[in-house]
Amino acid sequence: MKYRVLKAFIDKKTFIGYNEGNTYESTDSERVAFLIEKGFLVGEKPSVEELDYIELKQMAKDLGIEGYNKMKKEALLEAVQRHGPTTSEN
Structure with a gap:
C-alpha cells in the first residue's frame, strides 16, 4: 500500500529518507501502523x-x-x- 508522508523521517529499516509530501510504500502492516500512530504517515486509498x-x-x-x-x-x-x-x- 501507499501512504503520504506528513512529517519527514528516515526509515530505520531501509535507511531511506522521506520528506513531507513524499509517498511511502510498504506491505509491513506493523511498521505502517507505528508510523501512522506517530503522525509520520497518512493512508491513501489507491486508485x-x-x-x-x-x-x-x-x-x-x-x-x-x-x-x-x-x-x-x-x-x-x-x-x-x-x-x-x-x-x-x-
Whole structure:
C-alpha cells in the first residue's frame, strides 16, 4: 500500500529518507501502523488503476463479478470500473 508522508523521517529499516509530501510504500502492516500512530504517515486509498492483478482479482470477487478468475488484468480493470468504486472516491 501507499501512504503520504506528513512529517519527514528516515526509515530505520531501509535507511531511506522521506520528506513531507513524499509517498511511502510498504506491505509491513506493523511498521505502517507505528508510523501512522506517530503522525509520520497518512493512508491513501489507491486508485483502481494503481491496483495490481491480485488486488484487482480480490476486488472483482468482492463485487461479485462473474468469471473474474479467468480475466486478464485489462479486463479486470474494466469490469471493476463498471461495477465498483470509481477513482473519484480517493
